[in-house]
């Protein structure tokens with residue numbers, strides 16, 4: 186059987202070439218050079234020379250290739266794409282280790298790690314993104330930008346708490362634009378990577394190269410922009426990159442864990458530019474969306490998860506989708522480990538460390554302090570200190586406000602815990618934030634996000 190696929194590859198290719206959904210140019214660019222090199226059980230390893238296109242080929246053409254193979258040899262095979270150097274490495278590894286383990290492992294790694302292309306995760310597409318009330322606007326805006334880059338909204342600024350799908354949406358935009366036009370120059374980076382590359386370019390005197398790379402593209406996506414706050418040279422460079430791209434009508438997409446207004450120590454000229462286009466937020470998902478995300482995950486990964494297990498996870502893990510997915514992985518791993526079926530009891534057992542403490546977590550000023558400090562990237566000790574700069578004093582007043590609204594403790598007690606302060610200081614902080622909330626919708630939103638994080642509701 187294995188021979189027949191390899192021997193009949195030209196027939197498979199002929200079918201692909203004639204397929205009406207595949208244009209001539211697509212066939213030539215992506216499929217013509219694919220070569221099956223070996224067959225393991227039900228999997229065909231296909232060699233592709235094109236590192237850049239591999240992820241794209243896998244996403245876009247796997248189905249057509251599988252169908253064409255079936256048509257010719259009468260059997261359904263899974264396919265895995267490998268680059269020449271990976272094949273070489275696999276062969277070497279195989280020689281060095283026992284026959285049994287090496288092939289499967291390395292093949293598997295290659296496909297799960299098929300994200301080389303532009304650092305994009307092939308799983309993060311619009312198809313796998315579940316739309317709920319919490320992310321409707323961000324999703325619609327992302328799709329609009331993907332369909333009409335530099336025309337719909339520029340820049341698009343997506344913000345939301347940890348693990349809520351910002352990166353997923355950004356990659357979806359990139360995949361979409363590339364699937365419409367594979368020649369489009371799309372660059373996705375984290376702001377940390379941008380900073381590191383800038384530092385290296387300065388050190389190695391390669392500033393021009395750096396600029397070429399970032400200013401000569403069609404779409405720039407920068408993840409977690411809050412990390413450039415306070416880094417003057419990076420902000421300066423990003424400012425010029427932004428201007429060049431914007432003036433050339435190129436699309437810019439930025440994500441952050443908070444709105445531009447709240448990125449303390451972000452230069453004003455950048456802040457105002459981030460507000461030129463559309464700012465879209467992602468909130469923590471409601472119960473229905475959490476259920477839908479878990480069901481989608483189960484469907485995509487072919488997991489057989491009983492409803493009550495999904496319900497249990499969706500009810501108990503609320504504020505972070507990454508944790509939601511992590512919980513499912515944990516349950517599956519646990520069930521394999523103890524050789525027991527996936528039941529709600531098993532799920533409770535597997536997640537006892539993750540869920541019980543959260544549930545019983547008492548809301549205290551210390552806990553509030555911790556959450557607020559994390560949100561503003563500050564050290565909790567600084568918040569309770571006597572330091573007065575606004576970027577510390579304001580979060581401190583937020584802690585006072587939240588301690589007053591979310592705990593039953595007396596004002597003197599709260600004052601005591603928050604750096605031995607007088608109760609009038611706590612009242613002042615509480616009143617200041619109460620007043621500001623009525624005028625400042627971004628602050629109101631932050632307070633809501635923080636409250637959700639603290640209460641878990």
Ligand SMILES: Nc1ncnc2c1ncn2[C@@H]1O[C@H](COP(=O)(O)OP(=O)(O)OP(=O)(O)O)[C@@H](O)[C@H]1O
Nearest residue numbers: 313314315346347348349350351352353478506507
């Ligand atoms: N609406 C959604 N539908 C399906 N999966 C989602 C959705 N939102 C998030 N996820 C999944 O949750 C995980 C975390 O999402 P992602 O990495 O995009 O979060 P993030 O907001 O970028 O987090 P961070 O702030 O840590 O950068 C990913 O595996 C992603 O696929």
